[in-house]
Amino acid sequence: MSDANTRIKETVTSNDVVLFMKGTKQMPQCGFSSKVAGVLNYMGVEFADVNVLADEEIRQGIKDYSDWPTIPQLYVKGEFVGGCDIITEMTLSGELDTFFADNGVSFDKEAAEKIREANA
Amino acid sequence: MPMNAREIEDLLRITFPDAQIVVEGNDGVHMSAMVVDESFRGMNRVQQQRAVYAALKGKMDGTNGELHALALTTKVPT
Numbered sequence: 001m002s003d004a005n006t007r008i009k010e011t012v013t014s015n016d017v018v019l020f021m022k023g024t025k026q027m028p029q030c031g032f033s034s035k036v037a038g039v040l041n042y043m044g045v046e047f048a049d050v051n052v053l054a055d056e057e058i059r060q061g062i063k064d065y066s067d068w069p070t071i072p073q074l075y076v077k078g079e080f081v082g083g084c085d086i087i088t089e090m091t092l093s094g095e096l097d098t099f100f101a102d103n104g105v106s107f108d109k110e111a112a113e114k115i116r117e118a119n120a
Numbered sequence: 121m122p123m124n125a126r127e128i129e130d131l132l133r134i135t136f137p138d139a140q141i142v143v144e145g146n147d148g149v150h151m152s153a154m155v156v157d158e159s160f161r162g163m164n165r166v167q168q169q170r171a172v173y174a175a176l177k178g179k180m181d182g183t184n185g186e187l188h189a190l191a192l193t194t195k196v197p198t
Contacts, residue, residue: 032189068166069173069180070189085192086165 004061012075017047017105020062021072025049032084033072039091040074042115044108045100077103092119122148123179123186129153135175140197152191160196168194 012018017040023029025037025047040047052059052071063069066080074081076099081087090096091112100107125143128151132141136157145151153172160168169192179186 067170069178080166082166083169086169089165089193 002061004057005065008058008061008065009078011048011050013078015048016077016103017045018050018075019047019072020050020052020058020075022051022053024051029053030071032070036072036074036084036087039087039096039115042108043111045105076100076105092116123151124148125151128176128179128187128190131177131179132172132175135171148186149188150191151187151189152193154193154195156195156197158197160194165194 019025019033019037019040021028021030021033021037023033025041028034028037037049050058050062052062059071062071062073066073068080068083070083072084072087074083074087081099082090087096090099092115094112094116097107097109097112125145129141129143132139132143132153132155136155136159139155139157139159141156142154143151144153155172159171163171172192172194173180176187176190180190
């Protein structure tokens with residue numbers, strides 16, 4: 001197991017919700033990362049952000065870890081949930097609410113509804 | 121080298137010969153693709169999209185990947 005792999009495993013197991021992204025949640029540096037971070041921020045989800053642009057080893061390592069070629073990547077309770085398109089679909093369909101609820105992740109249900117109303 | 125919609129569709133067609141495939145976008149770097157295929161039945165979204173990425177054979181990979189961003193939608197035919 002490579003060093004990057006070990007570090008990623010540690011990160012996703014010690015934080016309930018982790019977003020590997022380009023930039024930070026305060027300052028995303030890619031539209032796709034921005035979209036997912038924006039949804040989580042708006043829904044009031046507490047999450048750890050990992051800026052892959054600041055760490056080349058993690059940038060490649062996370063793609064190998066999940067067998068997923070793109071960033072952002074969302075992890076909940078150590079499991080890879082999806083990238084931007086999947087998270088967007090799950091947000092709009094309400095599946096993300098259920099998923100968070102099932103995993104004991106607290107979020108603002110009203111905010112989630114507002115996102116859906118705005119995108120209806 | 122950016123890829124045009126046609127090239128992306130052709131590449132996907134090899135893996136998903138019977139799928140409904142719609143590729144959109146004109147800058148060759150930020151593109152979107154929708155793939156509707158029977159083979160997705162029983163797979164979750166992550167598995168479906170992994171299958172599509174696999175069909176693109178590394179075109180999404182790394183800083184030298186030809187496609188920076190491909191917005192993906194995968195569905196099972198209804």
